[in-house]
Amino acid sequence: MSLTRRLTAVLAGGALLVAAGLSGCSAPAEADVASDAGASVERKTLVLQDSTSYTQLPLRFGVEQGFFDDEGLDVEFTQVQDAVTGVATGELTLAFGPTSNYLRAAALGSPIKIVSSAFRSKGPFWLIARDGIDSIEDLKGKTINNVGAGSSMETYLVTILEENGVSRDDVTFVNAGVNDQAYGAILAGTVDASIIHQPFPSLGELEGETTTLARGWDYLPTYHTGALIASDATIADDPDLLERALRAYFTSYTYAKEHYDEYLPWLQEQLDTIDPEAVAEAIEAEDVIWDANPDVDFEAIRETQRIEIEVGNQDEYYDAEQYIDLRFIPQEFVKPFSYPETQG
Numbered sequence: 001m002s003l004t005r006r007l008t009a010v011l012a013g014g015a016l017l018v019a020a021g022l023s024g025c026s027a028p029a030e031a032d033v034a035s036d037a038g039a040s041v042e043r044k045t046l047v048l049q050d051s052t053s054y055t056q057l058p059l060r061f062g063v064e065q066g067f068f069d070d071e072g073l074d075v076e077f078t079q080v081q082d083a084v085t086g087v088a089t090g091e092l093t094l095a096f097g098p099t100s101n102y103l104r105a106a107a108l109g110s111p112i113k114i115v116s117s118a119f120r121s122k123g124p125f126w127l128i129a130r131d132g133i134d135s136i137e138d139l140k141g142k143t144i145n146n147v148g149a150g151s152s153m154e155t156y157l158v159t160i161l162e163e164n165g166v167s168r169d170d171v172t173f174v175n176a177g178v179n180d181q182a183y184g185a186i187l188a189g190t191v192d193a194s195i196i197h198q199p200f201p202s203l204g205e206l207e208g209e210t211t212t213l214a215r216g217w218d219y220l221p222t223y224h225t226g227a228l229i230a231s232d233a234t235i236a237d238d239p240d241l242l243e244r245a246l247r248a249y250f251t252s253y254t255y256a257k258e259h260y261d262e263y264l265p266w267l268q269e270q271l272d273t274i275d276p277e278a279v280a281e282a283i284e285a286e287d288v289i290w291d292a293n294p295d296v297d298f299e300a301i302r303e304t305q306r307i308e309i310e311v312g313n314q315d316e317y318y319d320a321e322q323y324i325d326l327r328f329i330p331q332e333f334v335k336p337f338s339y340p341e342t343q344g
Contacts, residue, residue: 041072044238046245047093049086050077053179054199054282056096057270058119061263062252070251071244087112087231094245098152099227099301100308106323111232114324116246117296118226119253122289122340123216125156125225126201129193130186136164136213145176145185145194150313152225153178156216157195158311163219186210199274199282206278217289218342223307224300235325242328246294250333254292288340294329297337 046068048059062068068075080086083095084105096118106112133139139161147153158168176185176194183200185191187209195216204210216225228249230242256263264283268276301320308314 041244043072043074044241044244045076046073046241046248047076047078047091049083049092049095050079052270054197054267054271054279055124057267058253058256058263059249060270061256061266062248064266065252065255067251067255068245068248071248073241073244073248084110084112084229087229090231090233093234093241094228094230094249096226096228099224100152100155100304100313101150102227102229103301103305103318103320103323104308104314106229107318112229113232113235114227114296115230115235115242116228116249116294116326116329117224118228119250119292120286120289121224121226121291121293121297121300123152123156123220123223123225124197124286124289125153125195125216126198126212127157127160127193127195127214127216128186128201128204128210128212130189131209131211133192133213134211136161136166139166139193139213140170142192143172143174143190145182145191145196146173147178147182147195148175149173152223153195155223155307155311155313156220159219159307160195160214160216183210198286199271199278202281202285203274203278206275206281215285217340220307221339221342222297222300222303224297224304227296235328239328243330246328247330250292250294250330253290254333257287257290257292291335291338292333293335293337294326295334295337296324296326298324300337 063075078091080091083092083097084102086092087095088111099114099121102112102114106114127136129139133142144157146157161167161171174191176182176191179197179200182194182196183204186194193213201210201212205212228246234242260283264280267283268279271279298320301324305314305317309316
């Protein structure tokens, strides 16, 4: 059943059940217990990167739902230029971002560690092109937004192109930004195509402005793309803060996925400049890779490093166990690793 039909059923009085294999955190009795627990512990401040991006909004939803308050956490959002620097210097408590970049930063000496997978760790990247370009092969001789040299999004882009017979030498890469900047670059004719996040592929299809050529996880299904980092200092000095923060994080993302009937209308209000139908389609399109599993698959980390070495972003394998510390992940959300079926 499509997401639209599911939501219609909910609004008509039916029950929306999204199976995630998790115990959930929505029962009133459980919420009361959590609230009492939050009131009895020492309150602490959690500082997160300020973001209104599609992928980060479940955090703000979780704050509004009271999940961080239940853990005795006061959340502050702040702007930083670089997440790794922000975490390393103590400006941020936690940061979400690309696993390969974080692992490299730690291996090269930054005082950080990966402390959890993010709410999803499979590549939520889409290759889209302006109207009139109907295949990946048609990109030869064209200009493509790669988001940045050495980025994980570029890794996906290069892989998608090469597996379809298009080399780097066949195209011109430019950095035209992410999200709305990347989409705007296509509309303005600055680039012919872009590797990009949702909801812009869905929006482009609805507006008739772009064609979706590929989705990332069909090409690199086991490449680990999303992780959370904390500083060595926070790990050493305040593990309790990390434990509470990670529990609230995964409660937020799990609740959002299990309650699309609540989360989607809220999300559409936050993204009020984007067609609500595109937002709904974006959520449905990536449901399969939203697993909200904090555990880290070290075999996937090994495969990710192999790919990064292959594309020239990394010289050698790093000992990942030195830079990944999973002692603080909420065990109630841990589940067996799974990988989505690809479209081939």
